[in-house]
Amino acid sequence: MSNSIEEVLSHFLYSQELADVKFIVGKNKKVFYAHKLVLSIVSSFWEKQFYSENWECDDRLGVSEIVVDDIECETFAHFLEYAYKKEIELSAGMITKIYFVAEKYEMDDLRQYCISEFKRSLDETNYIAYYEFGKQIGVEEYTEYAKRYIENNSDLIFENRDCFKSLSVDTIKMVLGLKKLMAKEIDIFQALVGWAKEKKATEYKDNEGVTLKTLLQDFLPNIRLDLMDFKDLKIVKETGLFPVQQLFNHSINLIQKYKIKICPLTRAGPQLEHLKVLLLAAARRGQSRLDHLQDTIKSNGIQYVTIINLSSATPTFEFINQYDVVVLRGRNGAGMINPNILGDHLARFVEGGKGLVVIAINTLINSDNYRIKGRIVDDEFIPLAIGERIHESSRNLGDVLIPEHPIMEDVESFKTKEYAHLIGTQNINGGKLIAKWTNGYPLITEKNKKEGFGTVVCLNFHPMSTKITDDCGKAWLHDTDGDKIISNSVAYVGMRYYNYFY
Helix, strand or coil: CCCCCHHHHHHHCCCCCCCCCCEECCCCCCCCCEEEEHHHHHHHHHHHCCCCCCCCCCCCCCEEEECCCCCCHHHHHHHHHHHHHHCCCCCCCHHHHHHHHHHHHHCCHHHCCCCCCHHCCCCCCCCHHHHHHHHHCHHHHHHHHHHHHHCCHHHHHHHCCHHHHCCCCHHHHHHHHCCCCCCCCHHHHHHHHHHHHHHHHHHCCCCCEEEEEEHHHCHHCCCCHHHHHHHHHHEEEHHCCCCCHHHHHHHHHHHHHHHHHHHHCCCCCCCHHHEEEEEEEEECHHHHHHHHHHHHHHHCCCCEEEEEECCCCCCCCHHCCCEEEEECCCCCCCCCCHHHHHHHHHHHHHHHEEEEEECCCCCCCCCCCCCCCHHHHHHCCCCCCEECEEECCCEEEECCCCCCHHHHHHCCCCCCCEEEEEEECCCCCCCCEEECCCCCEEEEEEEEECCCCEEEEEEEECCEEEECCCCCCCCCCCCHHHHHHHHEEEEEEEEEEECCCC
């Protein structure tokens, strides 16, 4: 079998055999032998040099000697490796050096290879090098690509304080000027403070006239104090970088806020697609109905919904705690294996500040065989008491007691096909009643048991719509807004976990 041209040429890489050019490279004057024909094929620069009328050999054997003092030995070795093998393994730090060799020696293939490698290797540790690389070579496509990466990964970027410390002033201004940053504002602020401390300790160590405040004076107006909570403002106060009166005014504004959707905590606004939701359900009639509920949860932009069938497994607390929101749905005829253990896990989950949405039907039914138990019930986390399941002819959305509540956003109607299927109790365990059925029973309730705990919402209706089962009278009509009630509830308790104010 014949070898490829690259395989043949690789035999001559760094070899003196048949070599007709000798490079003296770098400060150490390391010698590299090469072949004019090979370099002329890959480089327009060397083709013009070697075959011009003025080119002369330096010794009687016809070997030309060339001094290269502006390229490091390792970089030059990689250049030759690409010339002979057409492949190369580069670290992110080496890519820019090789790129400029490609520019100098007029090697379009190597230039494109470097750009592709840089794009492929982009992460939160080298995004700035990539951005500055794009600026340096004047390729706007790649600087814009880096900007988009910064916007989409800014939470990781601002957490990587060591990388942030090395940024130039112009680059920081670029980052702060981006319209959509998903990082929390307190993380942005602390990254800036870390940058200024590094500058002070290294570049201005002996200059008492340079303070953190003078180093940050161009950046502090970009800090959004209105996107911080009380804990964040306390951290800001301790730095002394903002007037106390200004921080006090923001604290008063926080006290006056009461709507969750007024103040998102990222500059990009609500990031529902990043919520991780766990649907825990005891199912009897197949996967299709669970898939339907999963699709309903996703209807407002949520992307990550994992389903666990409680009829066959009880997840550990550690598994549950990976998620931001749990949606709990029991099922008549297919009970939970360990309702007490699960109830204890869910109590710990809510105590950790995370959100729970309870579908009351067959979850709070007064039956030992099917209902949830444990601390989540015993300690009254859920804003609806255990009760009997009833069917009622009144099947419409009734009074909405808190019409401005985020769960009611874009909800104009809600109606079941033939009858209301609900837990017949008026006891909401000290919770808040958001909306009722037309017969007066609770339809939507919420409760935050204690400051620092997560929010629990209880939906007192059957989660199926006529889109999945048109032969069931308890299903809600799919052209009404049951999907919005369910998806809004998940978003509400989830975004509360991400420090939304209300």
